Amino acid sequence: MTQPDVQHLKQTTLPADALALLKRLIATPSFSREEGQTARHIEAFFQEKEILFERLKNNVWAKNRCFDPAKLTLLLNSHHDTVKPNPSWTLNPFEPLVRDEKLFGLGSNDAGGCLVSLLSTFAWFYDRPDMGYNIVMAATAEEEISGRDGLELLLPELPPISFAIVGEPTEMELAIAEKGLLVLDCTAHGVSGHAARNEGENAIYKAIQDINWLTTYQFPKVSPTLGAIKLSVTIINAGTQHNVVPDTCTFTIDVRVTEQYTLEEVIETIQANIQSDVKPRSIRLKPSSIPADHPIVQAGLALGRHTYGSPTTSDQAVLNCPSLKCGPGHSGRSHSADEFIYLREITEGITGYIQMLEQVL
Template identity: 20%
Template sequence: MDLLEDKFEEIKEEALDRLKEIIKIPTENPPGLNYQKIVDKLDEILRDLGYKTEIFNPSEEELKRLVRFGEGDRPNLVGYIGNGGTKIAFNGHYDVVPAGSGWNVSPYSAVVKDGKLYGRGSADMKSGIIAGIYGVELLKRAKSFPSNLQVIQTFVPDEETVGNVNAGAHYLVEKGVLKRGKVDYVIFTEPTGSDNICYGHRGAIWAIVKIYGKKSHGGLPQLGVDAVKVSMKIIQELYNSVPEIVSKYNIIPEVSKRPSVLVGTVRCGSWMNTVADYCELSIVRRLIPEENLDEVRSKIINVIEKVTMDFKAKYDYDEFYSVETITSDVKNEIYEVMRRKIREVRQREPGLVLSPGTFDMRFTVKEGIPSINYGPGRIEQAHATDEYVEIKDFFDSIKVLSLTLLELSKTIK
């Protein structure tokens, strides 16, 4: 550790500067802004550090199948370093959710204040991307990069807009880049905290519900079928339908041990003096491991059917994303190695946790690749106004990842 610690002092400001550079590129999704710009920057960084790189860009026909929200190209950057038979992939998504208003700092200025780096994507998850790069670079600078190791950096779009398929990690699985037998482990660097090892995530259903009523004059609302009133009743019943149960699993933060539903958007009507004949609702239902996906879906649809029938309205239910709770095998040796390295760097016992939100780990777990998540940001900062990452957490994560790679290369035959 002493040799790595000495070299870390030499690279830490370089790593922080690289993180600031990519935070300053607004890669908001939807719609998918500046994707090529950030891929060009990350490609430049990897090439400067000695990687061979390749870009996987879905065709127009493939994009029609893979992308529901947004438009434009969806480039995936893959970088290779080392020629060993032990192959470990890092994965990070470069897209971020829209910054929105209300920030006390400019969301894309990468401001450092009181030991924190502020900016959209600082926690979720551009700090994770750079931590993965510099975890490898630390070994190289210390002349400790194992001869039996190959590291594959994979930087992908469209994690934030989810989907049963997407143009990012799913696409790399399809193309055989992240494939069982070709990759020994995948390390994700999503923001679940520098003291935690994450082995999966809760389940989820994302759906769009369209309510069809009947127009009438605002002075004669009794003659119409009010899609707003129908929607209000559906929303109330959906929120009431969530069971009051608490998971036995260690889901972080604590509030995420309960299932939840969110009606995130409501779009209704065409004019204030006309009864709305159309409303569109977006629903996100989060499942704890004790729940069953089919049962939860049935309950949602039953609520919608009953309310629309009572009001003599009609509906369409468009579920474009659903996933059961995903868990990786924590008995795999990568988990024990990383536990030891977190203890060594952070001087505390790491937590073994599930993430409250879904992420691209679902694709590699389903592919059968041993997968783990360890990232510097805190999940409470993801998507938040004035999002930040603690600089010490960012630095410590680089050390943990570097030491994990070093020890794994010694244990895998």
């Protein structure tokens, strides 16, 4: 079989099919845990391309036709759930509107453009018998809420993954590292008493001491791509009435963790230095990275792309393999009112993915 030439991409129906699918996805509400209808649109895309697929809940996935268990496997992944539209939208978020070479609609940028570009890329390589890797394509659910019924649920069903490309809007630049997320619920304990008398121990004051430590402490190891670990106290609650010294004060810490520390090490450090009880909500969302000399990164660099560290969290957090975050669109448009993606970015996304993979597969 003749190896396809990426220059012939525009002579195929792939860019037009990708745009048509993206419009259908936009027109179909798919909030996290409610992605059943968009999963059907993705199934229909596979059926149109005569691609065999499987579905687990709202996750739809497929293996390349010439899948060989003896070969290593590359995972292509992006999500089809969205956040809810914020009140600042001036357009109908579920009406795919093309204006000024832009496609407007909820999920167009995050991460619809990435998803349809990866699906098209998978379709391009699906029948190739001469690849050095297998390819698995997974269109998954619940990414926006870090849910357990998305990629995390699907992973045990997939073959072992050697490395992954996770589609998120990066302007096709190469996010070779991503911070993990750790949410800590903390409780400072005091003793209740009457505010008019010298009674009790004010739990708010104890919490303030702990928060002061959190605002000044710096973890000594700094990531060359992601920088320092970032600690932010984002919620605090205490007290029931003005004349009672509160005996408890709860606060929440948002911790963005780099690859320099495990989540367990971060928890241990914080617990050792504050008085409050510390309870992690989960230790699932780990920092992730891929070596700068990995072939897929080198392929991107050869195309003029640049590497960087991403402060945001994606489905990379549940992967246990090297992973690269890369996709069309701009991260700053994600979750914004009147979200859009440029039409050219979809074709550029398909082209960029194919060009990178041609050097690796």
